[in-house]
Amino acid sequence: MATVSVTTGTVVSASQPLALRELAHACGADTAWVIELVEVGIVQVSVPDAAPERWQFESDALQRALDARRLERDFGVGLDAAALILDLQHEVRRLKSMLRAHGLQRGV
Template structure:
């Protein structure tokens, strides 16, 4: 029986320690061109629109959205435009559910 080992590394992502474009690409198993596409379709955001990709920095929310976009691509074969729409709709549903919950209108669905 073969033994399989997995080595994992973790990094803290915060406003004080954002990810560079290459680090975000590596974290999601993609290349930097794919991250550029994420910015173009609005899945992740950069604070300075005119900056070169080498100067872009990403926070934990961007990492989460990039991971979700990658999963949607892999599991469902959707393009990034569709992934952007799906992620926006998911965010809106969560926001509306939270608002209903805060007003006591949620049935726990």
């Protein structure tokens, strides 16, 4: 007996952003959780003054939301701590990139 797997995907780009419900679904969460992500600054919305039902998110928001979900699940951190961790990870990547650009990084 053969097993068949079907995978679907959604393209996320500036021209095709995700809506609030779509981002929540992609993360296996509810919309209230995504609203919390926005409130603590983990993800940004394209039009902050819009009602949550009208929010749109680009691919970087999806990745940060998935990373926050993983931090919650794997390490039991709250969203405030997840925001700090994600910001620090971003800063480390930025600094490493600068070091590589200047040829200063060795085995880091």
